[in-house]
Amino acid sequence: MKYQIYYCPLELFDDNQIELENPRHHKDYTYSECPVWKHRFSRTYVGYSPISFRMGIDGDIVWYTADDEEEVEVPLSKVKDYYDDDVMYFSPVDMMHSHPVVQLKFPNTHFWTDFDNEYVWFEMLDHPETSLNNNFIAIGGWWNLGSHPRTTSLAVKLQDSKGDLCIQKGDPLYRIRFYSDNMNDKFKLTKRDASDNLFDSYDKRRELLTSDPKFMNQMLFDKNARKQCPFHNV
Amino acid sequence: MKYDVFYSPFQYFEENTVELEDKNSHSDFYYSQCPVWGHMFDRTFVGYSPADFKLRYFDNVIEYQINDEEIVEIDLDEVDEEYSDENILFHMNDMGEDFQVIQLVFISSFFWAPYEQEYLWFEFLDHPHTFATNNFVTVGGWFNLANHPRSTSLAIKYEADSDGIVIEKGDPLYRIRFYTENMDDKPNLVKKKASKNMSTAMDKRREVMSGDRKFMKEVLFDKNLRGQCPYH
Numbered sequence: 463m464k465y466q467i468y469y470c471p472l473e474l475f476d477d478n479q480i481e482l483e484n485p486r487h488h489k490d491y492t493y494s495e496c497p498v499w500k501h502r503f504s505r506t507y508v509g510y511s512p513i514s515f516r517m518g519i520d521g522d523i524v525w526y527t528a529d530d531e532e533e534v535e536v537p538l539s540k541v542k543d544y545y546d547d548d549v550m551y552f553s554p555v556d557m558m559h560s561h562p563v564v565q566l567k568f569p570n571t572h573f574w575t576d577f578d579n580e581y582v583w584f585e586m587l588d589h590p591e592t593s594l595n596n597n598f599i600a601i602g603g604w605w606n607l608g609s610h611p612r613t614t615s616l617a618v619k620l621q622d623s624k625g626d627l628c629i630q631k632g633d634p635l636y637r638i639r640f641y642s643d644n645m646n647d648k649f650k651l652t653k654r655d656a657s658d659n660l661f662d663s664y665d666k667r668r669e670l671l672t673s674d675p676k677f678m679n680q681m682l683f684d685k686n687a688r689k690q691c692p693f694h695n696v
Numbered sequence: 697m698k699y700d701v702f703y704s705p706f707q708y709f710e711e712n713t714v715e716l717e718d719k720n721s722h723s724d725f726y727y728s729q730c731p732v733w734g735h736m737f738d739r740t741f742v743g744y745s746p747a748d749f750k751l752r753y754f755d756n757v758i759e760y761q762i763n764d765e766e767i768v769e770i771d772l773d774e775v776d777e778e779y780s781d782e783n784i785l786f787h788m789n790d791m792g793e794d795f796q797v798i799q800l801v802f803i804s805s806f807f808w809a810p811y812e813q814e815y816l817w818f819e820f821l822d823h824p825h826t827f828a829t830n831n832f833v834t835v836g837g838w839f840n841l842a843n844h845p846r847s848t849s850l851a852i853k854y855e856a857d858s859d860g861i862v863i864e865k866g867d868p869l870y871r872i873r874f875y876t877e878n879m880d881d882k883p884n885l886v887k888k889k890a891s892k893n894m895s896t897a898m899d900k901r902r903e904v905m906s907g908d909r910k911f912m913k914e915v916l917f918d919k920n921l922r923g924q925c926p927y928h
Contacts, residue, residue: 491797492787493851497909497916498837502819556726563725583879585736593828600824603732604879617727621828643877645817645838646917675731683735683880 464648465579467640470656472570472613473548477512477631480571480638480651507638507651508589509616511629513568517550518626524557526550528568529631551615562623563601566616569635572656572664574611580688582608582649583641589634592618597627600636605682607640610671612664643685698882699813701874704806704890706847707782708746711865712805714872714885717742741872741885742823743803743850745863751784752860753796760784762802763865785849793856797835800850803869806890806898808845814922816842817875823868830863831855834870839916841874844905846898 471478485503488494517526524536528549536545544553549567556563575582584607588600598618616636620627629635640649671678680687688694705712719737722728751760758770762783770779778787783802790797809816818841822834835851850870854861863869874883905912914921922928 490789490792491795491853492790493797493835496837497913498839499835501917502836502838553726555724559724563727588824590822590824590833591827593824593826595827601727601733602736603730604736605732606879619725621825641875641879644919645840645875646919679731682731685878685880 463642463644464650465575465582465640465642467573467575467582467584467607467649467651468654468656469651470572470654471512472572473568474512475653475655478510478569478571479512480507480509480653482506483508483634505639505649508634509569509571509636509638511569511631511633511635513629514631515549515566515568515629516626517564519557519562519623524552524564560623561619561621563617563619566618569616570613572611572613572660573607573638574656574660575607579642580608581606581643581685585637585639585641586614587637587639589636591634592636593621596629596633596635597621597625602636604641606684606687609681609684609687610667611660612668613661697876697878698884699809699816699876700884700886701807701809701816701818701841702886702888702890703808704888705746706804706806707802709887709889711746712744712803713746713887714741714743714805716740717868735880739873739883740821741883742868743805743870743872745803745865745867745869747802747863748865749800749802749863750860751798753791753856758784758786758791758798791856795853796856797851797853800852803850804847806845806847806894807841807872808890808894809842813842815840815877815919819871819873819875820848821871821873823870825868826852826870830867830869831858831861836870838875840918840921843915843921844898844901845894846902847895 469480482504485494493499513529515526515528522538524538525533526549527533538554538557541554544551550564551567552564573584583604585604586602588602593599598620601617601619671681703714727733747763749762751758756772758772759767761767772791775788779785784798785801786798807818817838819838820836822836827833832852832854835853905915
């Protein structure tokens, strides 16, 4: 079976790309003929950076530059609970570690599937090359997208806090995968504008879920959460 | 549902461990409270190196060493198609000038599930630290382990013109995941000695499958294959 999944980048719609990697990059190697490698490769999408970005921490100052824009400096001592702008979000608590954590907002993307697909899990997975090429590792997670279509950002953990996080436009930053109850199913990921309705219902659902952790766990992880609705078959 | 899966390292049985990462090492971070991170974390096993290992390529020679054992030198000019010993394996096609791919056999383990478990996929997944720490990226894959219990080795891809591979005992090298029909199921991975019968059955299965690619794909990926057997 083949599932349709959709994604809508919230910013930089044209430059924000999530696609299957080109198998030609691997064709000279023996493993490219291995069926277990190929099966997974053809079901693993890669998210590429829509901009060039650099950030670092110098003492009390968190600084960053996005493309050719002016450098932004944030004094940590002036941030109370969290820092949030168009480009990044962080909690000062997460910046005190030897491996600070920030959320990059420029890859923000809304993912959803057709309403009939009740059981399609979404995974945000790190990319194996970022630890060396970009000095970070993406923080992942997974849940049932069929119950909870949502927007994701890219949370990253710096590997060397003394070095800069450095991203060039087009760098692979993370991987996206989908799962159903049959690992042999296939998924087609399509870029598409999301309607306001999708965002409205996402906000309402989040409000409900965050107020009830048990219900949140059911929606995110239970296989038959939607079937329990008395109007499921109506 | 909770289910058991077993693994049996071929070498370094005691030191070769595949286990869940310690959650405490993340507890100070905000993301550790996120349920979607926690759910995945609780189902992702990490394989750690049972030995120190160094490998480098220079002047068309591969040189490697395990622990304090004698250094092994392999002159690629003298290798025909394939090289293998008890520790590493490679094909000459994969020993190009840019990137090279070799299999670390000393990491090998045999994985299997109870026979009643008909649908249990196994994934061999890279570990995100290795590119920066050890200078390689793991080559992975997935298949239905319930149909084809088998041994895995660690295939790694590295830049030929680099400082070489350096692994310290205890370094995280790869990740292992399992998938059933329900992503909420939870695997319990147990180290256990595999019987000789299992290896023999794997060898026979491999022989049959490698002679029939269509059947191989059915065994590896089809969901209801075992249900099709008339004696099921």
